[in-house]
Amino acid sequence: MSDAVLQANTSVDVAEPEEIKPPIVTADERIAHRGPIQRLLVSPEIGAIIGAVLVWAFFWGNGRTFGTAATTLIVLDAAAPIGIMAVVVALLMIGGEFDLSAGMMTGATGILVGLMVKYFVDTGAPMWLAVASAFIIAGTIGVFNGTTVNRTGLPSFIVTLATFFVLKGVTLVLAKRLEGKVSVADVDQARGYGPFYRFFGYEYKFENFGWRDQLFVGSVLIGGVLLIMGLCEQSFIRRTKGDSVNTRSVSGRTAAGFVGVVLAAAGFTMLHRSDGVNNNAIWGACASIGIIVAVVGLCESRYKQRSDQTGDGVDNSLPAPIRNLVLLGTGSMFLAYLTPFVFDRNERREILTWFPHGLRVAVAVLAGLTGVAIGIRHALPRLRGKFPWYRPIFSLLLSIGIGLILMVGVLTFFQLATVQALRTVAMLAFASLGLAMLMRARAQAGKISSRLQLMVGLISVLVLVALAFLVRADSGAVRFRSGLFGAMLIAAVVLTTNTLLETRLQKRRSIDPAADRRGRRFVAFGVLLPAIGMGIRIVFTNASGGAGEGGFSVTRMSILWWIVATVIGAFVLTKTKWGNWIFAVGGNKEAARAIGVPANKVKVGLFVATSLAGCFVGIMVLLRFTSVQASQGDGLEFIYIIAAVVGGNLMTGGYGSVIGASVGALIIAMSYNGIGAARWNSDGKFAFQGVVLLIAVLVNNYTRKKAQEAR
Amino acid sequence: MSENGSVQQSTNILELQHISKYFGNVTALDDISTSVRAGQVTCVLGDNGAGKSTFIKILSGVHRPSSGQYLFDGKPVAFDSPRDARDLGIATVFQDLAMAPLLSVWRNFFMGSEPKKGFGPIKWMDAEFAKVTAKEELKKMGIDVRDIDQPVGTMSGGERQSVAIARAVYFGARVLILDEPTAALGVRQSGVVLKYTRAAAERGLGVIFITHNPSHAYPVGDRFLLLNRGKSLGDFAKGEIEIAELTRMMAGGAELEALQHELAQGR
Numbered sequence: 001m002s003d004a005v006l007q008a009n010t011s012v013d014v015a016e017p018e019e020i021k022p023p024i025v026t027a028d029e030r031i032a033h034r035g036p037i038q039r040l041l042v043s044p045e046i047g048a049i050i051g052a053v054l055v056w057a058f059f060w061g062n063g064r065t066f067g068t069a070a071t072t073l074i075v076l077d078a079a080a081p082i083g084i085m086a087v088v089v090a091l092l093m094i095g096g097e098f099d100l101s102a103g104m105m106t107g108a109t110g111i112l113v114g115l116m117v118k119y120f121v122d123t124g125a126p127m128w129l130a131v132a133s134a135f136i137i138a139g140t141i142g143v144f145n146g147t148t149v150n151r152t153g154l155p156s157f158i159v160t161l162a163t164f165f166v167l168k169g170v171t172l173v174l175a176k177r178l179e180g181k182v183s184v185a186d187v188d189q190a191r192g193y194g195p196f197y198r199f200f201g202y203e204y205k206f207e208n209f210g211w212r213d214q215l216f217v218g219s220v221l222i223g224g225v226l227l228i229m230g231l232c233e234q235s236f237i238r239r240t241k242g243d244s245v246n247t248r249s250v251s252g253r254t255a256a257g258f259v260g261v262v263l264a265a266a267g268f269t270m271l272h273r274s275d276g277v278n279n280n281a282i283w284g285a286c287a288s289i290g291i292i293v294a295v296v297g298l299c300e301s302r303y304k305q306r307s308d309q310t311g312d313g314v315d316n317s318l319p320a321p322i323r324n325l326v327l328l329g330t331g332s333m334f335l336a337y338l339t340p341f342v343f344d345r346n347e348r349r350e351i352l353t354w355f356p357h358g359l360r361v362a363v364a365v366l367a368g369l370t371g372v373a374i375g376i377r378h379a380l381p382r383l384r385g386k387f388p389w390y391r392p393i394f395s396l397l398l399s400i401g402i403g404l405i406l407m408v409g410v411l412t413f414f415q416l417a418t419v420q421a422l423r424t425v426a427m428l429a430f431a432s433l434g435l436a437m438l439m440r441a442r443a444q445a446g447k448i449s450s451r452l453q454l455m456v457g458l459i460s461v462l463v464l465v466a467l468a469f470l471v472r473a474d475s476g477a478v479r480f481r482s483g484l485f486g487a488m489l490i491a492a493v494v495l496t497t498n499t500l501l502e503t504r505l506q507k508r509r510s511i512d513p514a515a516d517r518r519g520r521r522f523v524a525f526g527v528l529l530p531a532i533g534m535g536i537r538i539v540f541t542n543a544s545g546g547a548g549e550g551g552f553s554v555t556r557m558s559i560l561w562w563i564v565a566t567v568i569g570a571f572v573l574t575k576t577k578w579g580n581w582i583f584a585v586g587g588n589k590e591a592a593r594a595i596g597v598p599a600n601k602v603k604v605g606l607f608v609a610t611s612l613a614g615c616f617v618g619i620m621v622l623l624r625f626t627s628v629q630a631s632q633g634d635g636l637e638f639i640y641i642i643a644a645v646v647g648g649n650l651m652t653g654g655y656g657s658v659i660g661a662s663v664g665a666l667i668i669a670m671s672y673n674g675i676g677a678a679r680w681n682s683d684g685k686f687a688f689q690g691v692v693l694l695i696a697v698l699v700n701n702y703t704r705k706k707a708q709e710a711r
Numbered sequence: 712m713s714e715n716g717s718v719q720q721s722t723n724i725l726e727l728q729h730i731s732k733y734f735g736n737v738t739a740l741d742d743i744s745t746s747v748r749a750g751q752v753t754c755v756l757g758d759n760g761a762g763k764s765t766f767i768k769i770l771s772g773v774h775r776p777s778s779g780q781y782l783f784d785g786k787p788v789a790f791d792s793p794r795d796a797r798d799l800g801i802a803t804v805f806q807d808l809a810m811a812p813l814l815s816v817w818r819n820f821f822m823g824s825e826p827k828k829g830f831g832p833i834k835w836m837d838a839e840f841a842k843v844t845a846k847e848e849l850k851k852m853g854i855d856v857r858d859i860d861q862p863v864g865t866m867s868g869g870e871r872q873s874v875a876i877a878r879a880v881y882f883g884a885r886v887l888i889l890d891e892p893t894a895a896l897g898v899r900q901s902g903v904v905l906k907y908t909r910a911a912a913e914r915g916l917g918v919i920f921i922t923h924n925p926s927h928a929y930p931v932g933d934r935f936l937l938l939n940r941g942k943s944l945g946d947f948a949k950g951e952i953e954i955a956e957l958t959r960m961m962a963g964g965a966e967l968e969a970l971q972h973e974l975a976q977g978r
Contacts, residue, residue, distance in 0.1 A: 571835070575835045575836055575838070576825075576834070576835050576836055577825035577827065577834075577836055579836075580814075580818055580821070580822060580825050580836065581822075581823070583811060583813075583814050583818065584811045584814060584818075584819075584822045584823070586811075587811025587812060587813050587814050588810065588811040588812065591810055591811060591822075592811065592822065592823065594805060595822050595823040596794075596797070596823035596824065597822060597823040650813070654811055654812075654813040654814065655813045
């Protein structure tokens with residue numbers, strides 16, 4: 001108790017002395033309010049979500065066919081089976097177990113159904129009988145896995161590894177005996193095939209319809225408004241009747257806000273109708289200014305003003321550290337501006353052509369030797385010290401290994417790096433470094449006075465806009481020119497609005513449950529609406545519709561099942577007692593059992609769910625291709641586990657997210673498709689998966705530590 | 712609660728009469744008697760190997776006594792499993808805390824007994840109710856949790872013990888058995904747990920507090936049962952015994968004096 005009292009005394013953070021707070025139910029004044037962004041940053045999915053955006057942008061920039069409606073649907077279709085399995089594997093992992101037979105289960109049940117409809121009693125069994133038996137068999141195997149793990153206490157790795165090999169062997173033997181080869185084909189000849197095909201694997205082709213684009217734009221706009229409202233509601237303090245501190249009237253601000261809304265609406269409508277560079281510029285500017293005026297005006301009439309806004313009595317000169325940061329940031333941005341002029345865009349030659357081959361090898365060897373030298377430096381004390389004889393030898397070998405890797409790295413760099421590549425990399429690096437420094441300067445200036453923050457913020461906006469125009473003028477690819485330019489302008493508008501709001505409004509430091517809940521709902525709808533709009537835009541596309549380059553977009557049932565699995569999984573995990581039990585069993589099984597959680601039942605249930613999902617996916621794949629290889633799914637269990645881990649699920653159980661696992665599956669599917677679209681060697685996907693896994697695990701580890709820090 | 716407590720004060724909620732337990736030819740407990748009243752703390756003291764674990768297991772329903780009577784509300788009872796004991800309202804808080812460290816406080820609080828809402832067959836967890844209730848219940852015990860959403864792993868050992876105690880109280884325990892709750896804790900954290908132990912008793916529960924530390928037992932206890940090698944060294948009320956005497960008896964009395972003598976000579 002004395003602890004808590006101490007905490008209370010030291011960490012009470014009173015925003016303003018004159019403020020009178022209404023009684024709050026669950027809020028505690030000792031916890032500093034965490035803004036929506038901070039809260040998102042410590043959620044388990046964050047690594048996967050950021051990763052998905054980056055991977056998408058990466059392949060979008062590299063592959064010409066990546067990112068169209070048709071290819072997006074192909075990516076989603078490829079992600080669906082992985083995603084469905086990743087959801088259940090994530091649940092199992094949160095429950096503290098693994099299932100290595102999950103991948104093979106998809107192949108085994110597929111083969112089983114295929115063989116049954118072809119060979120069962122001469123003419124073959126009707127489809128429904130085969131499907132039902134497959135589910136029953138899969139469920140039984142799940143029960144076996146679960147009870148064996150429970151009864152023996154053996155690691156589930158071992159138990160399910162055994163199941164995996166048994167399944168693999170039985171599948172191969174059956175397929176070879178009956179079919180004479182390791183695949184089963186022509187399943188579409190089975191009795192009662194139709195309804196099952198429609199249920200598991202139907203393809204939909206939707207015609208474009210007239211107001212598709214309006215629907216999309218509308219959903220994005222309304223979603224954007226909801227998102228802004230939600231974020232503001234979670235960040236700022238509501239104006240109360242008492243504070244009429246400021247001289248300008250509230251109604252004036254409201255009016256200005258509505259003028260902004262009208263301006264923005266007009267801008268967007270005209271932007272949609274008109275064409276041509278000049279018109280776009282005019283209406284784009286109109287819409288941007290409208291957005292800024294609307295958001296700032298309406299927010300100022302709703303939320304409390306920042307008290308130091310006038311800046312009276314505050315020294316308004318920039319302190320040296322912030323000034324240096326601003327100078328460094330703008331300097332870095334200028335270097336980014338310079339890179340297009342220094343390097344030639346069309347120069348595909350290797351970099352540093354003046355660098356003779358002999359010298360390259362020399363540099364590489366030098367780099368290698370440096371690595372060895374550093375290693376030896378670390379090994380030397382061990383040679384002299386009281387270490388066993390193998391320690392220094394081990395260190396030496398390690399240092400030589402590092403040296404070799406460095407050497408190979410340098411050589412590869414020389415081989416791969418063209419002037420063109422260096423140009424992009426340099427520009428990206430300088431620009432992001434500069435922006436990061438400016439953002440940091442803005443945050444630090446905000447602690448001193450709002451006027452300084454406004455100044456630094458506006459500098460950042462100007463620098464960003466300049467970069468956008470430079471990219472537009474310079475870039476060779478049409479996609480980059482339009483897409484990146486637009487994205488950067490939108491970022492500039494967001495940055496301006498954000499800076500204005502931060503400098504003019506009082507940030508909330510305490511928790512207000514009602515406002516937070518309202519804000520969260522707004523954000524949820526603000527994310528969901530554009531997603532639905534985007535879905536409509538992707539699905540209702542044909543060649544004449546324009547958005548798809550490759551003719552009709554094909555939507556499969558698999559995508560629907562993936563969404564259904566994710567929604568059910570997320571609901572069960574976070575909103576039901578079963579989810580609580582899964583967390584509990586994975587977090588501390590003995591404790592869970594002692595308190596009355598049926599721990600064994602939960603584990604068996606999870607294994608059964610995994611097996612049944614494997615069966616479902618197996619049948620889905622079978623009906624999709626009407627044939628199946630016995631090796632189908634072999635090795636995929638690790639892909640599922642990778643997807644779950646990338647999604648923020650802890651290998652040791654007790655922590656994780658279903659949505660994260662789904663996004664992880666999406667990342668993997670994007671890498672399959674994107675590597676092809678970029679015309680790279682498709683074997684590169686393995687290296688890609690490894691790198692993504694490593695980065696994701698590091699990010700997740702970090703966020704978990706942050707989330708667990710004492711509050 | 713006070714008038715309710717005064718009525719219950721006169722009767723024993725739980726009483727053990729001449730309990731013995733044999734495992735084969737080993738006598739784990741021999742003729743032990745004690746009692747717990749509502750609103751009182753009975754401390755069971757003993758060094759390692761004194762029979763404390765066997766005693767807890769009999770109380771919580773893991774073992775049945777070989778002989779003797781186990782009375783609950785004056786009626787003899789015999790448990791087949793810990794679940795039976797729990798259903799009667801005998802809650803045991805074990806040393807390993809029964810918490811999932813990565814799970815939030817409210818999820819841990821309601822673990823295994825989640826409040827539900829919803830229509831028809833579709834039921835989900837009433838998170839709002841759970842959060843508010845957990846926060847309130849902890850506050851009633853005097854534990855002021857900063858953030859009910861924080862993982863239990865971020866709390867100190869003493870706070871975690873206290874959450875476990877509050878949980879047992881909320882879910883209708885009448886007798887609370889605490890298995891060495893202060894064993895792994897520092898001085899200040901032990902103080903926290905002792906305070907909540909007392910708070911639980913003041914809310915009308917009978918508390919059985921098992922420990923090997925007389926200086927922890929003496930401030931909170933109303934009765935003291937001393938065990939040594941499976942035998943009772945006596946069952947005292949608070950007024951009947953001093954802390955120095957308690958310590959001396961627990962450590963085997965004469966042995967400790969001999970040891971002190973030895974150490975003094977060695978120096």
